[in-house]
Amino acid sequence: MIRPMVRLALWGVASRKNELVRTLHEMEVFHLVASPRMTSLPDGDLHKTRVVGATLLGMLEVLSWDEWNTLDDVQLERARAGLDQLTPDLANEVERSIESFRTRLADLLQEKEALEESHRALRKSHQITSHFSGFLKEERASGNEVSLWWIVPSLQGSLLGRIRKVLKKHTSVKERVSLRYHSVRVEKDVLLAVSVPPSALEEVETLFRENGAAAWRAPHVFEKETPYASFSAVEEGLQWLPARLDEIERELLKTRKEWGPKLAALFIALDEQAEVVEVERGLTEKGELFFVEGWVPGDALSSIVSCLRERFDRDVLLSWRYPSDDEWHKVPTALSNPGPFAPFELFLKLLSPPKYSGLDPTVLIGIFFPFFSGCMVGDIGYGFFIALFGFLARRFGKSVLISHVGSILYFIAGWSIAWGIAYGELFGDMGHRLLHMRPLWVERSEAVMPVLVFTVVLGLAHVCLGHLLGLIEGIRHRHKHLWMEKLGNLVILSGLVLGIVIFKGWLPDKLFSVSLSAVIVGTVVLLMGGGLGGVIEYLGTIGNVLSYVRIGAIGLSSAILAMVASSFVDVLGISILGIMMALAMHLLNFVLALAGSGLHAARLHYVEFLGKFYVGGGIAYRPFGKRRSPSWKKP
Template sequence: MIVKMKFLTITGPKDDLDRMMDEYLSRYEIHLENALSELKTVRDLQPFNEANPYRELLAQAKSMVELLDGSLDRPEGSISMEEAVELIKQLNWQLEEKNSHRSDVTAKLGEVREKQKKLEPFRSLSFDTSRLQGFRFVKHRYGSIAKTYFREFEKYVYDDLETVFFKCKEDSETVWGIYFVPASEADRVDAIYASMHFERIHLSGDLQGSPDEYWSRLDEQEKELAAQETAISRSIAGELKNRRKELLLAVEKLEKLSENFEVRRLAACTREHHEMFYILCGWMSEKDAAAFKEETESDENVYCVTEDVDRSVDSPPPTKLKNSRLVRPFEMFTRMYGLPAYNELDPTLFIALTYALIFGAMFGDAGQGLLLAVGGFLLYRFKKLQLAAIVGYAGIFSTIFGFLYGSLFGFEDILPALWLRPASSEAMVNLPFVGKMNTIFVVTIVFGMALNLLVMVFHIINSLKAKETGDTWFDHNGFAGLVFYGAAVTVIILFMTGHSLPGGIVLALMFGVPLLLIALKEPLTNRLLKKKAETKNSAVMFVVQTFFELFEVLLSYFSNTLSFIRIGAFAVSHAAMMEVVMMLSGAESGSPNWIVVVFGNLLVCAMEGLIVGIQVLRLEYYELFSRFYKGTGRDFKSYTHPRSKHLSKEELS
């Protein structure tokens, strides 16, 4: 179901915004809208143009928390904004010297590691490369080149160029090396190398000895600086240990204050009698809106106005779904198609019931269904995957239909069929003018007709809620389509069951009038709404266009109905595939090869289960959803988000 919404406008003194949000708004879920866009009729509105004063303090506080050892669970208690700000400033002042020393060490450590990174590819050079600096008539360059360009360089350029390239290291993509060139030709050769995407690497001027020897000295410096950095960090952590609880509370407080401050980009401010006021706009659930309004009524600095959904606003209400825990996993399918608009029906319960039911009918096996159910729910229990829960529900219905079909891991002689066996000759039934047809095909077509009638009712409800008169009465999925399709279904069922057909007048009224209304949907809608037609086509063009549109509608009714035959087809094919498995295992002789039985069941369960799952979703989306559901809603996004009590390293970064 879709949670009912209220539109809130909250205002008060500009300097009181942080307090209002901290004391009241932070405890509720609200989808904020841009106040400047929503309140276009209000004069003298201005945006907030203030920098976040908590961002830097929060970064400093998080850097301190990163130095703490052990669990980072938030302790019980609270701290005020003033106390949090003062604590971080005080700790920064106390640790200023050590932090400065650590910053210097960290900077030096970064420089050493950067030198090591540059020098690493050239460690294979075994001579004293510093002697190259004294060459007057020969220049040298360190660098790298992509392997693809290096091959072209070797094949087409290298032999005709006055240079010597010495390869030092290579991997699957890059070649590192050093090249030598006469000083008189350096500019020309450098340009040619650059054209081949040679990237120069400038090694430091203090390079002494061989690159490997210099790299080893840098490695010793790196270890020494890293040890210094660790020692300083431990010293700082030791001093922070006594203020651990206050520091964690301060981080939580500053996070909330910083998050609240970011709301200013959606707020507006206005001046009234030389005093500045803020204005916030957003959507809340009816329950939260009533509680928030009641809580702030006694606060003279907070003024709140709630309005109903049908107010004239540019932005439609966001959609917040609220379904029971049993149905909630199927919200994934709803969101994949598109969230319902606020005034649409939520199809989650519908898809939950029909998806599991159709899956079970197409994949009816008590044993394999039980495996799907147990595996799906176990995976959902430990991994919280919504799709796993859907598989679990589908497995339950597969098990139920397995008993109805009398199928257990493909064995047809263990369980009695409570209804019928899809692939047996006993499942056939005689129909007038059709002849013999599998009963399950007949049942699935009737089931599809019933679903089509139901979704047409959903379409009418959605159209009435959206106040779309033409779609309500004259659309092929509206009232006219419901009457026509319902009459057609009734006539077919009466005919197939041997009952006499209704009279010609009834047929004309039930078939002809609805089709005429569907054909004249546009002019009838314009007349009801007293609107003038935008374009005027000739009578001949109108008749031709209407004829083909009506033909397409009739064709869609026919193809949509026949599409549900796939339910029975997959039920029969599943039984046939398991018959093949039983035959290959030698089950007919009474002593089956159990390895073949187990492997065959796993293969069929995995392969056909995936195919059936996709086919059921196709039926839901293309045959059912397309008749009544648009999915044009936008998600309800609260500016506040529930936080866990554990402060993770990701939150600190």
């Protein structure tokens, strides 16, 4: 139901402006007509508040903290109370503390980023050096020096030959020239390690440089004087770097858990305070008076007036009126539905709010959505587990969203159990096997056609209800084309239904002329209302009705899968394997049944039902008041 709204105007004494704005903020019911008129960037304290708030938000983003729904009222009230007690000196001290904390956090994150980069470089380097570690150790023990160079593969043979010639100069005639080397192909290049006597090292390195080779180097911090020392530094780095990264990550996690909620609560409190100040500065002033107006729910008007008169007496003058027809498009839409149906307002969150003059379909969604979903699940055992998930969501959910999902699951569970009794299903045919259950209506795995026909009739009723609501909306708002189009669809559908009933022999054949007349009259009315487009929509309506067959089809597949799950025990016997296979199949079927029933029931509402009458484009009711999340997430 859309709550009636009242336009409330207030004139007050300028000396009490701040107090009145804060009172409206505490009431959390006043929807400002317009945002504050801030023509330029605010100066002074307000600008500083915004800067500090942006800093806090940046710190939360750096900490990867986004658990706004976990904030409790105690944390928020503590932050608000702390801001109320701030003196200028204390505010500057808080700002310096935040800046100091931000600097330490930035240093920690910078160190983490540098270490991660070094770790990646070390791992890449180690993948190469691991091929040479044994070679280096052997040659170092023999007293030779090892030199590593990146070369082009085509030069390897000629370079090794020239190095042998160099070694002859540094080897006695009696000794045999021995060149020890090791090479690894890395993509398009070759990393070549040669072992030479210390006396030949400089000449060999000059030879490499003259042929365009590049000396291998360890990552900058781990580069040492010799390749062996660099290899050792790489090995040591791979040991202490991960440990330091783990230590930083633990420190960040601890900081995130400890300071995330505190910084978030402080940000919200600052954001609220800045909004209050902006509203104060944006009010219209005339001499010693100021003026503010907005929308409030009609059912809250008396309490608002009583509170303001008690607190401000004659310092505030109140005036209110209900909206006129020509300003309905400016009125914010506030929904108010009975307790059991309130969670189903969640479905409208995916759409733009209904217009103030429109219809709120929440109650209808609350009736049909769980009915359709339960019809698709149709199993007592599955319904019990859906109820269990609903209980867990309501009991342990940390947000209103999860709590509402839990409430919706309760409804689905109730209808799943009811339809399970109608179909005689308890984990498929297990109820029949163990408890000799019998269906109260039909066994859907066998009586396929009755179930499908029932779902088509159900779809016809649901679609006709949508057209009927569209007809009412068209008449209310004097949209001739709309109500004529909806009326034409209803008359044609009535004529077709009557024709089918006559064809089945349930009514005399003499009434066929009535059926045909209804189709003709409905077509004429449809053409007058919507023209050719109306005819196309009518064909779409037929498709909409047939689309409800999915209720029976999905339910039938779920029932068959449940029976297949039980059959594993027949095939494999009452064994661990048989029971585990049956449980796995039931688990898979349960997930598919719950997800599929919810998805397709929602589709039937969004596509086949709401499109017949729902008009979005309304203005969301956003009362000026406290919040639990950043302004762009304010509910």
